[in-house]
Amino acid sequence: MLTTQKARDLRFADGLLCPTCRADAIKWGKERDGTQRYRCKGCRKTFNDHSGTPVARTRLKAAWRPFSEAMRLGLSAPKSATMAGISDATAYAWRHRVLSHLDALALDQLDGVVEADETYLRRSYKGQRVKGRRRRRRGGQGSTRGLGRDKVPVLVACDRRGASHVTRVDVANIATITQVLADTVAPTATLVTDGGSALAGAARALGLNHVALNTSRRVRKRGIYHTNTVNAAHNELKAFLSTFRGVSTSLLPRYLNWFRTRKTIGDYLPVVPVSTGPCPVCGR
Incomplete structure (x- = not known):
């Protein structure tokens, strides 16, 4: 409502x-x-x-x-x-x-303890005709394990206040991630990552205080620092997108914005007169 x-x-x-x-x-x-x-x-x-x-x-x-x-x-x-x-x-x-x-919509900068990590989604041409490409069912696994050309990187960053930024990037390298984090993370923030080279390089380039957790050696927490929040956001994002049974990669940025603002989206929608009685459709 x-x-x-x-x-x-x-x-x-x-x-x-x-x-x-x-x-x-x-x-x-x-x-x-x-x-x-x-x-x-x-x-x-x-x-x-x-x-x-x-x-x-x-x-x-x-x-x-x-x-x-x-x-x-x-x-x-x-x-x-x-x-x-x-x-x-x-x-x-x-x-x-x-x-x-x-x-x-303008984005508020993330501050305090900020967790960041990439996740990868399978590239989708839903609604498009691609010459020379074999048909396949939406969903499923990519043609290669792990990262591959048929995967799209998405950078997720969250702070402890509940704010988050979800951005599709063309390539998850230092230059691209530095550009994204420069617009979304305050200079006073502490960036917590899993120690990936791209995020570590971006933190150095921006002069951010960086805490790298070596998750490959099962170091998942150091005092107040962990990546549980951003990992939970990855799972929430994939569950959210699964509702639509495949989102075209060309429209993915719009759906990422929707995911980020879904809890307060009613506040951003335009003013609609509210009657004194319940809604005739949903009864609310």
Whole structure:
């Protein structure tokens, strides 16, 4: 269920500004469904709580309440459609409206004790035609054990506050990981890794305090430092993606953003009027 006031506060965190020219705006009545409307003092254009959001210009706005709950739970498109009372095609289209909106969200830096490690997902061409490539069923194991050309590296970093960043990288080398960590980890953080050369090199390049645990020799903890949090995040990520029975590698960054924000996704969705009674679809 959407938290109306919180969603509005997030959208107008910098004040009641026009989405077109960023000038101040004033309230300008309400629409039939109760949506607040505004008018810009500069360009004189009017807009509402939905303008420039995934909900804009969509019908069945009441269905966004149960649909946001389905997004929070990470349900598949058919299950989301059943929960919201819409078609499967509409549920899939709405999902990607929301995911494209998440692409623009600013990321908070990780600080304190930060655990980082790579995981590898099988490359997927779901929904694409690749000339000269043999058909195969989605899922299963790669053509080679361990790392291979058919695997996609994903860097996961978590701090002890519960914040996390999940990033697909083209190559898990020092240069690429350094670039990712420079944007996501605060200079004052302590980076805890399994001692991999790429992460160790990135820590040196950024001047981070680095704690390397030699997991190959079963050194999995040193005082308060361990990699249990990031390893649990790996398992959660793979369980989350398994719901969709294969995510195309080209769309993987969107699903990684969804995984990262799934617990608070209702806060980022646009404002939808909340009726005083229970939702007619989900009963909440």
